[in-house]
Amino acid sequence: MAKPHVLIIPYPAQGHVIPIIELAQRLVNQDVKVTVVNTEVTQKQVKSNALENDGFCDLLQSVSIPDGLEPWEDRSDLCKLTVSILQTMPGKLEELIETINKEDSNKVTCIIADYIMGWAIKVAKKMGIRRAVVWPASVTTLTSMLSCQKLIDDGIINNNGMPLNQQMIKLSETMPLIKPTNLWWTRFEDLPTSEAFFEVVKEAAEASRLTEWNLCRSTTELEPGALNLFPQLLPIGPLLASNRRADQVGHFWQEDSTCLSWLDQQPLCSVIYVAFGSFTIFNQTQFEELALALELSNRPFLWVVRQGMTKETTAAYPNGFVERVGSRGRIVSWAPQQKVLAHPSVACFVSHCGWNSTLEGVTNGHPFLCWPYFADQFQNEIYICDIWKTGLGFEKDEAGIIKRGEIKGKVEQLLGDNGFRAKAIDIKEKVTNSITQGGCVHKNLCNFIEWIKEKDTDAKNQHDTI
Structure with a gap:
């Protein structure tokens, strides 16, 4: 058959x-x-x-x-x-x-x-x-x-x-x-x-x-x-x-899995994970402000800097930045993000708020620092900061730049208030219950798969009664 x-x-x-x-x-x-x-x-x-x-x-x-x-x-x-x-x-x-x-x-x-x-x-x-x-x-x-x-x-x-x-x-x-x-x-x-x-x-x-x-x-x-x-x-x-925790399929860039062994060496709940998806582009000034903010944070960080992330041909770090941060900072061109966010060393997620990243952060119970770039990301930021209350946004200066002091201050505010993580873990548990066997979402997917297997090609009436 x-x-x-x-x-x-x-x-x-x-x-x-x-x-x-x-x-x-x-x-x-x-x-x-x-x-x-x-x-x-x-x-x-x-x-x-x-x-x-x-x-x-x-x-x-x-x-x-x-x-x-x-x-x-x-x-x-x-x-x-x-x-x-x-x-x-x-x-x-x-x-x-x-x-x-x-x-x-x-x-x-x-x-x-x-x-x-x-x-x-x-x-x-x-x-x-x-x-x-x-x-x-x-x-x-x-x-x-x-x-x-x-x-x-x-x-x-x-x-x-x-x-x-x-x-x-x-x-x-x-x-x-x-x-x-x-x-x-x-x-x-x-x-x-x-x-x-x-x-x-x-x-x-x-x-x-x-x-x-x-x-x-x-x-x-x-x-x-x-x-x-x-x-x-x-x-x-x-x-x-x-x-x-499994390997994903469909990446446009080669993942650098060596960052996972670096995460293994970091203290629990200590690492700032910074990743802006596949479309976000920074100008050089903004890129340098972010780099210097990560340096000033005095915390370990994992930063995804993909090819083409800056308007310049190659991202230029501030003079001496790489040497000064040393092993405290890890920079990769593309990360196995699901595995990174599932790692116990990660403390928070600095994100562009694309829906994939938002869901990955939510299902791992992480608080966010929101840095939307385009499309739906600004509305996702509103949910994170104002509805779920699991994150903070950034303020830009008169030139449209998020300065290093603003970034450093929001990192300290987010990680200094256990309420953000508590809310994030609460939402994680609710979502997890829904997707596990017997949960509402799990039942929906099962019903859909059963419909796909139906012999009758006109299943509209059946769908309306589910």
Whole structure:
């Protein structure tokens, strides 16, 4: 008997690829065949940095289709990439499915698309294939996407998604207010990119209406108000949490695991872990202020400085910095973050507040120092600092720089108040209970997997009664 065969399609960004492959691995563990569909460039990045035992097997495979850009074109031009994906990939996905379906025992039975790849749901509907969408970021961010037409109708944003005034947005009585400038598609540096991503937002809202399952990586413990606003959203938990000591699949950069042995040598709950994800870019002044703040802290620190993190070709440390901090500081180009955050030596997390990093910090009970860069990260900071009260933000000076004294002071404030860690551990325990066997999130994921295995391709009625 043929196994169900799922195509799962992540947006080509590090913060989307890793959690969606984690979901794919959960399906494979339940005897579901999964093919991850990457862009050609993403596929090359993931394969070049894969570990020897990279998690792919007979039931978990990966393929690629073109994103429409030439190999030498710059994928960091998000406007060009987004427009090209919308124009090129739907047709290429349809061709891929037709090729796969020539083999009767291997036919695609379900498509799971990243919300930002919502166009894939139209392809699935056209081809009569079961469909689901998954959102790898916060539910609060997703609710703003699903409310995009209402925001237009209410005169809050224009037809291109741009705010018409500075009035705070109230999506529900049980959610924090949202600054118009914190709508994630408005947080890009140029208007064309923001408007291109708003086209993606509208596609996502339509995909939600055309699909049978709307999955999200959160829990009611973290975002109860947002989940109440759209009851069709099914929280399936962090996904990362139960696997945080295992090797991850999907990294765009090679992990430096030597930092783990360095962590083994540090005192319990002593290390400042500093990591800003795959997109954050610093100017040289800000980079130096951070370096000097870590030096002034007199605490051990592990700092991830990836290639391309500064606007300059190579990050330039302050004169004598590396020699002065010596073995107290460890700098790596990319870290096995789940394993780092699970290490008992880590005291706090200086983070850009991407949702992956936020969940990884939450599920390990760490307090945060929040340094958001773009998109949904500013709204995540509000949850960390104002709702969960497990972290602090930074204040910038008149030039937009976070100075070394500000950083040092917030480190001391965070680590000098046991209340932050106590709240962080409390939230960790609540989330952990939800994702373990018998918890609400665990049941949701099991129900979804059972639906994938159903023979009846029209399971809409069953879904509505779950």
